[in-house]
Structure formats: C-alpha cells, structure tokens
Amino acid sequence: MIEISDLKKSYKNKTVLKGINLSIEAGEIYGLIGRSGAGKSTLLRCINGLENYHEGSLSVNGVEVKQILGKDLRVFRKNMGMIFQHFSLMERKTVYQNIALPMACWGYSREEIDKRVKELIKIIDLEDKLYERPHSLSGGQKQRVAIARALSLDPDILLCDEITSALDPKTEQNILQLLRKINEELHKTIIIVTHQMSVVKEVCHKICILEQGEIRVNGNVENIFISQPDALRNLLGEEEVPLPKDGVNIRIIYTGDNVNDRVISDMCQKWNVGFSLIWGKTERYRDTFLGVTVINIDEENLPIVERYIGELNLRWEVLKNESN
Amino acid sequence: MNQTEVSQLILKIMFPELLNTIYMILASTALSAIFGMILAIALITTAPKGLKPQAFVHRCLDILINGIRSFPFIILIVAIIPITRLIVGTSIGVNAAIVPLVISGSAFIARIMESNLQEVDSALIEAAQSFGASNFQIIFKVIIPEAFPSLVSGVTIAVIAILGNTAMAGAVGAGGLGAVAISYGYANFNNTIMYSTVVILIILVILIQSLGNFLYKRLK
Numbered sequence: 001m002i003e004i005s006d007l008k009k010s011y012k013n014k015t016v017l018k019g020i021n022l023s024i025e026a027g028e029i030y031g032l033i034g035r036s037g038a039g040k041s042t043l044l045r046c047i048n049g050l051e052n053y054h055e056g057s058l059s060v061n062g063v064e065v066k067q068i069l070g071k072d073l074r075v076f077r078k079n080m081g082m083i084f085q086h087f088s089l090m091e092r093k094t095v096y097q098n099i100a101l102p103m104a105c106w107g108y109s110r111e112e113i114d115k116r117v118k119e120l121i122k123i124i125d126l127e128d129k130l131y132e133r134p135h136s137l138s139g140g141q142k143q144r145v146a147i148a149r150a151l152s153l154d155p156d157i158l159l160c161d162e163i164t165s166a167l168d169p170k171t172e173q174n175i176l177q178l179l180r181k182i183n184e185e186l187h188k189t190i191i192i193v194t195h196q197m198s199v200v201k202e203v204c205h206k207i208c209i210l211e212q213g214e215i216r217v218n219g220n221v222e223n224i225f226i227s228q229p230d231a232l233r234n235l236l237g238e239e240e241v242p243l244p245k246d247g248v249n250i251r252i253i254y255t256g257d258n259v260n261d262r263v264i265s266d267m268c269q270k271w272n273v274g275f276s277l278i279w280g281k282t283e284r285y286r287d288t289f290l291g292v293t294v295i296n297i298d299e300e301n302l303p304i305v306e307r308y309i310g311e312l313n314l315r316w317e318v319l320k321n322e323s324n
Numbered sequence: 325m326n327q328t329e330v331s332q333l334i335l336k337i338m339f340p341e342l343l344n345t346i347y348m349i350l351a352s353t354a355l356s357a358i359f360g361m362i363l364a365i366a367l368i369t370t371a372p373k374g375l376k377p378q379a380f381v382h383r384c385l386d387i388l389i390n391g392i393r394s395f396p397f398i399i400l401i402v403a404i405i406p407i408t409r410l411i412v413g414t415s416i417g418v419n420a421a422i423v424p425l426v427i428s429g430s431a432f433i434a435r436i437m438e439s440n441l442q443e444v445d446s447a448l449i450e451a452a453q454s455f456g457a458s459n460f461q462i463i464f465k466v467i468i469p470e471a472f473p474s475l476v477s478g479v480t481i482a483v484i485a486i487l488g489n490t491a492m493a494g495a496v497g498a499g500g501l502g503a504v505a506i507s508y509g510y511a512n513f514n515n516t517i518m519y520s521t522v523v524i525l526i527i528l529v530i531l532i533q534s535l536g537n538f539l540y541k542r543l544k
Contacts, residue, residue, distance in 0.1 A: 048454060074456035082454035088447045090470055092543075102455035105465060146451075153455060 001026040001157075001189060002047060007056035009042060016042050018213040019056065026156070029183050029190045029203050031221075033235060034210035040193045043210070044159050047191065048080045049073050060157075078106065081150025085162040087142040089134045089149075095121070096130050099148045106153065120148040123186075124178065140171035147178060151186070158182065160192040164199055176202040197236060201285050209235060225283070225290050226253050226315060241279045244296045249278065249319040252309065254291035264295060267308055273301045294319065330516060338504055338517075342524060344418050345500040348490045352425035353483050359426065360433025360482070361475075363389065365463055367438045375449075375459040392431035397489050400424050401496055421490065421498030429486050436478035440471045473543040480536025484529055491525070501525060 002024040009017040016039045024030045032040040045051035046058055049065050058065045060076075068076045089098050096117055103113045121127050124144040134142050143163060150158055160179070164172040180203050182188050192199060200207055200221060208218030209231040216231035217224055224232060243249045252263065267273050280293035297305060302318075309316045367385055370378035395403065401424045405415045408423040444467045452462045468475070494502025501521050509518025 050450060050453060074458060077454060077456040080454070082451065084447055084451060086445075086447055088445065088451035090448065090466065092470055092472065101452075101465065102457070105452075105455065105457045105461045149451075149455070159454075 002058070002060050002191075004043075004058045005056055007043070007046065007053050007058055009039075009046065009051070009053045016213050017046075017053065020210075020213075020215055022208060022215065022218065024189065024191060024206075026189050027183070027187060028205050029179070029192065031200050031204035031207035032191065032193045032210060033195065033200060033207050035195055035235065037212075038210040039213040040210050041161055044161055044191060044193045047157075048077050048082060048159060078102075078153045079155045080157045080159055081153065081155040082159040083143070083146050083150050083161065083163045085165050087134070087139075087146045087166075089142055089145055091134055094131050094133055095126065095137070095145050098134070098145055099152055102149060102152045116152060117148075120151055123151070123182070124148045138171070139167050140174055143167065143171075143175050144178065147175075147182070151182070151188075156189060158188050158190045160190060160194075162193055162195070164194070164196060169198070172196075172198065173202065179203055195235075201283060203286065205286075221285055222255065222288070222290060225285060226255070226292075228292065241294065243278065243294070243319060244276070247296045247298050248302050249294060249296050250305065250309075251317050251319055252293050252295070253315040254282075254289075254293075255315070256288050263309075263312065263314065264293065267305065271301075271304050271308060273297060273304055333508070333517060334520070337508065338501070338521065338524070341499060341501050341504045345487070345490050345502070345528075348418055348421055348425060348493070348498070348500055349483060349487055351422050352429050352486050352490075353479065355422070355426040356429030356433050356482065356486065357479055359430035360437055363430060363434035364437035364441055367434065368441045368467075369459070369463070373446075375462060389431045389434055392427060393435070395428070397424070397428055397492050398495065400428055401493060416497045418499050421493035421500070425486055425489055425493065428489060429482060432485055433479065433482045436482060437475055440474040440478050441467055443474060444470045473540050476543060477536055477540045480533060480540075483532050483536070487525070487528060487532070 002022075004020050004022040007017055007020040007022075008015070020043060032043060034040045042051055046053050046065065047060065049068060053066065060080075063076070065076075090101070093101070099117045099120055100113045103116060108116075117130075121130055124147055126141060126144055126148075129137060129141060134145065137145065146163075147158075158179075164175050167175060176199060179190060179192075183190050183203070190203075192204065194200070204221050206219060207221055207224060209216045209224075209229075211231060211234070217229045254263070264275065264277075268275065275295040275297045278294040278296055280291070282289055282291035284290075363385060367382065367389075369375050370382040370385070372379065372382070374382075392400070401421070404424055404427065408415050408420050411423055412419050414420050448466060448470065449462055452466045457465065490498070490500050491502025491505065494500045494504070495506050497503075501524060505518050505521035508514055509516075509521060
C-alpha cells in the first residue's frame with residue numbers, strides 16, 4: 001500500500017532522512033520508532049505530503065506523493081486521517097463541530113454530517129460529551145475526539161504522531177485499545193510514530209527503528225524482540241548486563257505458551273544442572289507473551305542443556321563472552 | 325457663567341458634537357476593522373511560514389503599514405488632504421475626518437489582528453491541512469473562528485485609539501467633542517467645558533472597554 005524507497009530529505013545543511021526503504025501493507029499497524037530527532041515525524045509527514053522530500057520515492061497505492069499537487073493533494077489527503085500529540089482541536093467549537101469540521105470543509109450535507117458524527121461518537125464512546133467544548137474534556141477524551149475527526153472522511157490510512165505521549169499510562173492503554181478496535185473492525189491501516197515501547201507492545205504488528213534518519217531494524221515485532229538488536233536496546237536505554245567470565249552464558253527465548261513452562265527448574269531437577277540467573281524478563285506483545293532469560297552454567301553441562309532445550313523447541317543461543 | 329448657560333451649552337453644543345464623535349467612531353471602526361482584517365490576513369498568509377509565502381508582497385505590506393503608523397495622526401490628517409478631497413470632496417468636516425481615521429485605524433488594527441491570528445496554534449493549521457482543507461477554509465473556518473475573542477478585544481483597543489484620534493481630528497476642523505474641548509474650553513479659557521468634555525470622553529472609554537471585555541468573556 002505504501003512503498004518507500006531510498007527516501008532522502010534535508011533541511012539546509014542537516015540531513016533528516018538518509019535513504020529510507022520501507023513497505024507498509026494494507027491492514028497493518030506499523031510503528032515508526034525512535035528517539036526524538038530520529039526523523040520519524042518527518043517521515044510520517046512525507047506520507048501525506050505535509051513535508052516534501054528531495055530524493056527517492058514514496059508512493060501510496062501506486063501514486064508518487066511528490067507528484068500530487070494543488071487540489072489533487074487535498075483530495076489525496078482525504079484518504080489519510082492524522083492524529084497529533086496535542087490533539088489539535090478547535091477550543092471554541094463543540095465536540096460535534098470538531099468532528100464535523102473535515103466534512104464541513106468537503107461540503108457534505110447537514111444530514112450526512114449529522115449521521116456520521118453520531119456514528120463516530122459511538123465508536124469513541126463519548127456520546128454524553130457531544131456538545132461539550134474541548135476544555136472540559138480530559139486528555140484522553142480529547143484524543144478520542146481527534147481520532148473521530150480523523151475518521152470522519154472514512155480514510156483508509158490513519159497517521160498517528162506521538163498520540164499517546166501526552167497521556168498517562170492508563171489513558172494511553174485505552175487509546176491504544178481504541179486504535180486496535182479501529183484496525184480490526186474498520187480495517188484501517190495505521191501508522192504510528194512513537195518513542196514509547198508500550199505502544200509497540202500493545203498494538204504494532206511491525207515496526208522499524210529509526211536512528212538519525214536511518215532505519216536500523218525493521219520487521220515483525222516479535223522477531224525484533226527475540227533477536228534483541230542493539231538498536232532496540234539503545235531505544236530502551238537498557239544497559240547491557242555484564243556477563244560472568246566463567247562458565248557459559250545462554251540466552252533462552254520463550255514465546256507464547258512456553259512462558260508458563262518451568263523450563264529452567266525442570267532442567268535443574270531432571271538433569272541436576274545448576275545455574276545462576278543473570279537476567280530475565282517477560283513481556284506481552286499484543287496478545288502473546290515473550291520472555292527472555294540469560295543463565296550461566298558450568299561449561300561441562302553445556303551438552304546436556306543443548307539437548308534438553310533443543311528437545312523443547314525453544315530458541316536459544318550461547319552468548320559470546322568477551323574474555324573467552 | 326450661570327447654571328442655565330452651562331446646560332444650554334451642553335444641550336446645544338456638546339450633545340450634537342457627542343453624536344458626531346460617536347458617528348466618527350462607529351464609521352471609522354467598521355471600515356478600519358474590514359480593511360485591517362484584510363491586511364492582517366494578507367500579512368499572515370504571505371509571511372515566510374504562512375499558508376502561501378510571498379516574500380515580496382509581505383515586505384511591501386509591512387513597509388506600507390509601518391509607514392502609516394509612523395505618522396503622528398495630526399500630521400497624517402494634513403498630509404493626506406489630497407486623498408481626502410478625492411474621496412469625500414472636502415477636507416473639512418466629520419466625513420472628511422473619517423478618511424485619515426480609517427487609514428490610521430486600518431494600519432493599527434492590521435497589526436493587532438496579525439498578532440491575534442498568529443497566536444492560533446500552528447498544529448491546528450497542520451491538522452486542517454491533514455484533512456485536506458483549502459487555504460481559504462483554513463483562514464475562515466479555523467484561524468478566524470479560533471482567534472475571534474482576541475480579535476474582538478483587539479478591536480476594543482483600536483476603538484479607544486480611534487476615539488483619541490477623533491479628538492485630534494477635531495482640532496483641525498472635523499467637529500466632535502475634541503473640537504468642543506479645544507475651541508470652547510481651551511481657547512476660551514472655559515475650564516467647565518474643557519473638563520466636562522474630558523469627563524464625557526472618560527465615560528465613553530469606560531463604556532467601550534466594558535463592552536469589549538463583556539464580549540470577550542462571552543465569546544471565549
């Protein structure tokens with residue numbers, strides 16, 4: 001649906017995007033992840049033509065965005081709702097008028113607007129606030145209104161720019177649930193720019209991690225979590241745990257149902273293999289659980305462990321110890 | 325001067341001139357607000373970060389407005405007499421005074437409204453662009469409605485500035501309360517008249533400001 005190849009952009013002397021290659025399929029929730037200044041918001045704005053790009057190509061449904069001009073660009077943008085970090089609602093208009101604004105600009109009839117606004121207010125679950133003004137709403141409610149506004153022209157694509165960054169964690173969860181609902185029930189393709197891992201875990205199917213205008217990693221969320229690339233660790237700000245110099249360090253990755261298995265304790269009991277636990281965590285990604293554990297065992301036990309974990313069909317690897 | 329003479333003066337001279345003043349204020353404010361608004365919209369639209377950057381046009385408008393605003397009002401009245409004659413046919417009287425009042429008022433209002441309109445969050449404008457609003461719609465459906473209360477309070481400030489200017493226009497033959505204060509009060513050493521005109525002007529200012537504040541609160 002969206003194909004980006006070798007996309008480059010610079011402001012004056014500063015290169016913001018250094019050759020981005022990316023492809024986003026219809027129906028996906030795609031995360032553009034990175035720290036501030038990585039170029040993710042710029043990339044998002046290139047998709048609906050709010051920013052231009054200098055080299056490379058960005059096409060949406062086969063049409064090169066750079067070549068869409070004037071009125072055509074406005075029509076093109078109808079097909080892409082956008083949601084912003086600070087909601088960007090009109091303070092002097094009611095919730096109803098805010099949601100209706102895009103339709104009013106596109107000359108829909110009063111009846112059509114009324115019908116659509118009332119449909120949308122049900123989706124965002126704010127029926128009782130329809131005639132309130134934004135200042136009497138909470139942050140989460142404002143963002144819901146902004147989502148309804150973005151959906152009003154029934155676009156195929158939703159662009160979300162740090163939409164949960166100004167919200168508390170609980171509200172963030174609610175907004176993310178709403179996005180999932182929109183993705184699953186209304187079949188919208190959603191592109192999310194964020195620096196929050198929580199967003200990735202809750203909703204994204206695929207992500208790419210941007211660092212200084214370049215894509216470091218991209219692909220399926222689970223795979224990225226499993227392979228734990230440096231870019232991910234950088235992003236999370238996690239320090240690398242110093243590994244013990246003696247023995248062998250093994251990283252075991254559990255997915256889905258394995259999380260609940262007593263893998264390591266069974267190993268101790270059955271095979272009499274002692275270990276020390278170096279590091280571990282279990283996290284939820286969308287609906288599945290992923291766990292990573294790093295253990296340290298004596299070198300002579302390695303073949304036993306190798307066979308045991310191999311039988312269980314777990315992903316695992318021996319970590320290189322710098323001193324060895 | 326006895327009691328009856330004063331009340332005669334108030335009724336025969338001050339009251340009609342008060343009406344003249346009010347007429348000048350209303351007419352000049354209405355016209356200045358229209359021209360000022362057009363200029364302000366042109367300024368923000370052509371600005372470097374505006375909806376349609378036009379460096380040359382923006383620069384010209386900027387110079388024009390600064391030029392008008394540099395004139396002391398009393399000099400402006402005299403300086404544009406040819407233009408006034410061209411438009412109204414005379415350079416004396418209430419209608420003639422409206423021409424310089426509108427020219428200086430428009431420049432003043434343009435600057436105030438320019439800053440009011442710039443206050444509108446740029447993210448809101450970006451949001452409007454993101455759903456495909458045209459520049460025209462962004463100005464009239466987003467920027468102006470959002471800035472409306474500030475625009476009203478900007479006009480309130482301008483009305484009071486215009487009131488001050490009408491008094492000055494009075495000095496050069498426009499009529500109005502300013503003329504009364506200068507010719508009957510100041511030139512005839514009649515403190516009663518001079519100060520009562522001032523009191524009337526103070527009351528006018530207070531009324532205008534309260535009305536402006538009331539509207540601002542209602543609209544916000």
